[in-house]
Amino acid sequence: MERQGRKKSFKAQAVGDFVEQIITRGEVVSIHQGAVNIFGSRDLLFSLVADLSAMTALSIYLPAMFQDKFRGNRQGAAKIRAGLEVRGQGNKLYLADMVISLDFSNTWKGTLSLTDVAGFTKQNIDNLEETLLASKIEEGFIALHKSAPAGDLFVRQAQKILAGLLITGKPALLRGLSRMVGLGIGLTPSGDDFIAGALLGEGIRQLLDNTDQQNSNFPAIDRAEINGVLSKTSYGGRALLWLALQGSFPNYLIHTARGLAGAVCLDDMELVVKTAMLHGATSGSDALSGLLWYLRQAF
Numbered sequence: 128m129e130r131q132g133r134k135k136s137f138k139a140q141a142v143g144d145f146v147e148q149i150i151t152r153g154e155v156v157s158i159h160q161g162a163v164n165i166f167g168s169r170d171l172l173f174s175l176v177a178d179l180s181a182m183t184a185l186s187i188y189l190p191a192m193f194q195d196k197f198r199g200n201r202q203g204a205a206k207i208r209a210g211l212e213v214r215g216q217g218n219k220l221y222l223a224d225m226v227i228s229l230d231f232s233n234t235w236k237g238t239l240s241l242t243d244v245a246g247f248t249k250q251n252i253d254n255l256e257e258t259l260l261a262s263k264i265e266e267g268f269i270a271l272h273k274s275a276p277a278g279d280l281f282v283r284q285a286q287k288i289l290a291g292l293l294i295t296g297k298p299a300l301l302r303g304l305s306r307m308v309g310l311g312i313g314l315t316p317s318g319d320d321f322i323a324g325a326l327l328g329e330g331i332r333q334l335l336d337n338t339d340q341q342n343s344n345f346p347a348i349d350r351a352e353i354n355g356v357l358s359k360t361s362y363g364g365r366a367l368l369w370l371a372l373q374g375s376f377p378n379y380l381i382h383t384a385r386g387l388a389g390a391v392c393l394d395d396m397e398l399v400v401k402t403a404m405l406h407g408a409t410s411g412s413d414a415l416s417g418l419l420w421y422l423r424q425a426f
Contacts, residue, residue: 150215267409309360319364324417
């Protein structure tokens with residue numbers, strides 16, 4: 128840990144609900160435009176992010192640090208690099224020549240409420256499917272919903288997994304989805320994004336079950352099964368799925384759920400889909416694919 132010289136102070140504008148649990152120690156593992164990813168305690172990744180739209184319950188919203196051009200500015204901030212040690216103490220996070228103040232009294236949760244999905248109908252599912260099928264995106268698991276032959280090995284594997292899912296036990300659970308954990312490439316593999324989308328769909332259904340009991344017959348996704356294989360995926364995928372298993376989702380997926388429920392026409396749905404697809408290379412479309420898959424099963 129570099130201690131020489133005066134440290135630069137920043138105050139986080141928002142802190143994820145689970146950040147306090149994992150920041151006692153850490154190491155920078157990757158740096159992207161608008162994000163610094165840090166491997167923290169409990170084998171979970173947390174991130175410093177420049178944009179609120181990238182927020183998760185394992186993120187710290189810190190736009191001022193990014194505006195300060197932290198990777199080598201004239202005021203002498205040490206260059207953030209992979210392998211750099213990060214230390215948390217109380218409500219402070221120490222990184223290079225910076226100290227970041229965290230307010231844990233008002234955390235960002237990433238959870239859905241009934242207000243978020245008010246107005247949802249089966250027509251929303253039809254419009255989501257029509258919009259996805261009309262999109263020009265071909266890569267990733269969106270191919271699972273298109274009539275064209277599966278484009279790659281990962282898509283073919285996903286098709287086999289979905290075809291082999293089982294419903295067993297009392298109460299009944301949907302089992303086998305855990306085989307998609309880590310399937311694909313990237314910071315969050317396509318299989319992980321797909322599962323996150325499916326869990327979002329389940330969250331929507333569970334909220335609506337409170338007001339419409341006819342939707343309550345579809346079995347719950349086996350969370351313990353998925354949790355048991357999180358070590359098989361990337362750090363990013365593990366963080367995404369660990370949060371989704373707690374019922375917490377990235378900000379862009381919370382906005383997607385609200386947009387899905389509030390879309391009254393295809394034009395509205397097109398905007399929802401296009402916005403979600405801006406997230407990552409295929410993460411947005413993969414998550415939408417999982418969301419649509421689950422909603423088609425459960426409604």
